[in-house]
Amino acid sequence: MPETAAVIDLLGALAYGELSAFDHLADDAGLAPSLAGRTQMSALAAEEFAHYRQLAERLTDLGARPEDAMAPFVAALETYHSLTKPVTWLESVVKAYVGYGLAGDFYREVAGLVDDDTGRLIKDVLSDAGRAEFAVREVEAAVAAQPAVAGRLALFGRRLVGEAISQTQHVLADRDSLMLLLVEGTGDLAGVSALITRITDRHAERMAALGLDS
């Protein structure tokens, strides 16, 4: 079983992930072409905040201050968000589905490496019910109306996966506890590599669901 330090790091990273997702989704809702789209994106943001709250409570139960647990991960996550800031509504939709999907896959993998209670909580807060449907509907309609959009969105999808991997590597290089958790949990570096392959495969599936190249 991993040390408490690794669990607190993990929950801290995930908590800041949810809090920053709330912040950026709420902001991206302003790109919506209609009030209906705006409320759907705002609903995703509010959902992330509810997840943040569950994680913060858990951190408090473990004796950690949520602010302290999140602090080491603020820079990496804000860098990810600033390098993948959507400039169109469709990019925000792709990010809401594909970006958060990537993060979800990563955390779900890690959830298998920690104690059962923590693992269950992590799986709980990563539900992305309804998100695929919403994204597929918006992207399909846009690509049907204007096929040239597909190429730009495919590029944006590649940026999402590239920056996600790059920032995850920065975090792991900085946090020995998380690196150990990942390497020992998956067995060895070959295990880590298999994990990355599973995550990028699922990324390709999501892009395909949107009708986009990955």
Add this chain to the structure above:
Amino acid sequence: MPETAAVIDLLGALAYGELSAFDHLADDAGLAPSLAGRTQMSALAAEEFAHYRQLAERLTDLGARPEDAMAPFVAALETYHSLTKPVTWLESVVKAYVGYGLAGDFYREVAGLVDDDTGRLIKDVLSDAGRAEFAVREVEAAVAAQPAVAGRLALFGRRLVGEAISQTQHVLADRDSLMLLLVEGTGDLAGVSALITRITDRHAERMAALGLDS
């Protein structure tokens, strides 16, 4: 009993009020000097979204599309927000307490003029539990550290009440159903005037609770 049109207008205005409050509070959370402050402001935003959702459901039950019901009130509310945009964390705190308090008082007055179910829903979504405590703590600490801050925040408070009244007047001039509801509900123009006095009195109490002149 007022016409359904007036009830739908009222719920539409309140729903957009909550949705725009969500949006602007989420944005203002970025002004927080600490992660703890940021999460508190974000929690207020998430709460507003939950209220929006209750109002949207009610509109749907009454056979109205929430987007259509909200549309007539978007311009007035966005004008209010753009003219009262906080530029400091303390202004955002004062707005979260005083601005939303003003809106709450107005809607609570109107809640007495409509059918019981609608009135109950309106009172439900206007709970501001905990908001005063949070605002008083932040403002008192800031004024103690830097007394000059009090004058600027008092001015900002006056802007909040001025713009709130001005935008409410614009809306009422535009929506006969709401104007009638208010005038007939309170009895006559003297009744409306008494209502405005009650609201500005409560505004003065809130400013006093913050230790600020009104």
